[in-house]
Amino acid sequence: MTTSEAGASGAIPGPRLPEPVPLVSEAVLEHARRHPERTAVICGDERVSYGELAAGAAAVARAIAADEKCAASRRIGVVSHRTVGAAVHALGIWLSGRSFVFLDPAAPHRTAEHIRRTAGLSVVVDPREWPAEPAGPAPAPAAPYPPDAEAYVLFTSGSSGRPKGVSVSPRNLAHSNAARLALYDGFGTPVFLLLSPFHFDSSMAGLWGTLAAGGTLVVAGEDERRVPQAVLGLIARHRVTHTLTVPGFHTELLHTLREDERHTAEAASLRLVTSAGEALPQSVVDQHFALLPGVALSNEYGPTECTVWSTARIYEKPGPTGIGFPIPGTSLRLLDDRLRPVPAGAVGQIAVCGPGVARGYVGDERQTAAKFVDLPAGTTAGPPVRAYLTGDLGRWSDEDGLEFVGRLDNEVKIRGVRVHLETLEEALTAHPDVRAAAVAYDAENAVCHAFVVAEPGAEPAAASIRGFLETELGTAVVPDRIVFTAALPRTAHDKTDRAALLASTAPPAERERERERERERERTPEQAARPPEDGALADHIARVWEKVLGVPVASSEQDTFFSLGGNSLTVIRLSRALGELAGRPVGVKNVYRCGTIPQQVDLLSRL
Known part of the structure; x- marks a missing residue:
């Protein structure tokens, strides 16, 4: 059925499911009765x-x-x-x-x-x-x-x-599952x-x-x-x-x-x-x-x-x-x-x-009443x-189905023109030298940042990215700043963490002062009396972190790779880079266990 045929309701229906739809627990137990030895x-x-x-x-x-x-x-x-x-x-x-x-x-x-x-x-x-x-x-x-x-x-x-x-x-689960099987x-x-x-x-x-x-x-x-x-x-x-x-x-x-x-x-x-x-x-x-x-x-x-x-x-x-x-x-x-x-x-x-x-x-009950209508x-x-x-916002096409346009809460205004962050991200990832991208809007300063992860071996210039977006979307909605980063941080629910991206754009001096204040708040008397980590290896590892995270890093005992924005994807790149530094493979599991620079100094020294 097309939208023009859907009537006043505008409903776009999917195929029908045959009835009755069995409960999932019943289906699993039925397999247990028929095939008890199957893994x-x-x-x-x-x-x-x-x-x-x-x-x-x-x-x-x-x-x-x-x-x-x-x-x-x-x-x-x-x-x-x-x-x-x-x-x-x-x-x-x-x-x-x-x-x-x-x-x-x-x-x-x-x-x-x-x-x-x-x-x-x-x-x-x-x-x-x-x-x-x-x-x-x-x-x-x-x-x-x-x-x-x-x-x-x-x-x-x-x-x-x-x-x-x-x-x-x-x-709910029975119908969702029956649709999957069909x-x-x-x-x-x-x-x-x-x-x-x-x-x-x-x-x-x-x-x-x-x-x-x-x-x-x-x-x-x-x-x-x-x-x-x-x-x-x-x-x-x-x-x-x-x-x-x-x-x-x-x-x-x-x-x-x-x-x-x-x-x-x-x-x-x-x-x-x-x-x-x-x-x-x-x-x-x-x-x-x-x-x-x-x-x-x-x-x-x-x-x-x-x-x-x-x-x-x-x-x-x-x-x-x-x-x-x-x-x-x-x-x-x-x-x-x-x-x-x-x-x-x-x-x-x-x-x-x-x-x-x-x-x-x-x-x-308030959120239930607002969202379930x-x-x-x-x-x-x-x-x-x-x-x-x-x-979420979408547009329907009888031929191609539903196109995702963006979120209601992700619409921003750049130089007076309304645009969805997802529209900018889609255009950015269409660039041949761009592997991934995310766009975040700093409402306080009215600045739109585009964070770009380049394809391996590619070194696109910001001017190239801007020119590409101008061709695709027009000059009016090109982000104010193009920021190249090694990876995009993720939230606990595996979504792009735009808040973390925006936080990374703060002036380096301001970020370092805030990190120092946080370190002082958390430092124990024993740690305060310990001399700072000294050695070229710590500096090398800090530079590796900077390359992977795309943010300035100090050789601190308190900051962990993950507290500075590391995630399940960037930790893979960090393990590769540490392996190159050590001259032999460094497992991801070891990187998770050794989250600070001093711990990684000790890890690489033992290797």
């Missing part, structure tokens, strides 16, 4: 079959019922360690009639306390600790478990940065490599999409999932067919393939790579098919509030980027600021309708349609 989950040296998965989940459910504190809890927290036990515990909590909340083991104390308080968690379990009794039949749910109850709560920072708990029902049916039973942390919403796609299909879930270890060479090794070892990652890390994988053609054979089993979490640059699409021409690329879009995804576009060959068409069972509307349908071809706020729209935010059914009589207002 369900692998993580390092651990592996469980479907039979062991069901038996372990039954043991978890019995342990919950036998524990007075657990039995009184509506929700149970699960620390999201990367282990096969995470899947076992989640399924067991469902069998007990409760919902789970995956918790980030590395979350700051204040964030962790906010999440536990908001979710009302009195019980938190560690999936590395299995119940003592691992065998036995799966029990019936201990309490009524209707499809519209609650399956899990997943906390997302959204656009505000404050964690919000999204309550997802079994019905859309990707042609790619076969998945052997899925899970790179996302369990507390990210994208992990729900890999975890339940794989187990409900009867496939095998391969969980990358914490010291593997950020290292392209290790990821390619896992793909080869387990004959992985499917994976999902953010565009930034897929760029690193492609870079590794391009650096050494021998890695190409390791990716031979892949059938489908899914990109999600951020806008997919055209350059990534082109590089993907240049290096992996036989591997399909899917671009998924959708907020946590709509059970992971709402639209998708599958590429079998290079094509213009877009977020595609509504997934089966879902419909979209493009609305103006009064929540009325926009004319065909116009830009509007994306509203998602359908059974994937979640219940709302836990403990936040009832829209008119249209010209035909019928009840209002529940929709989620994404805050």
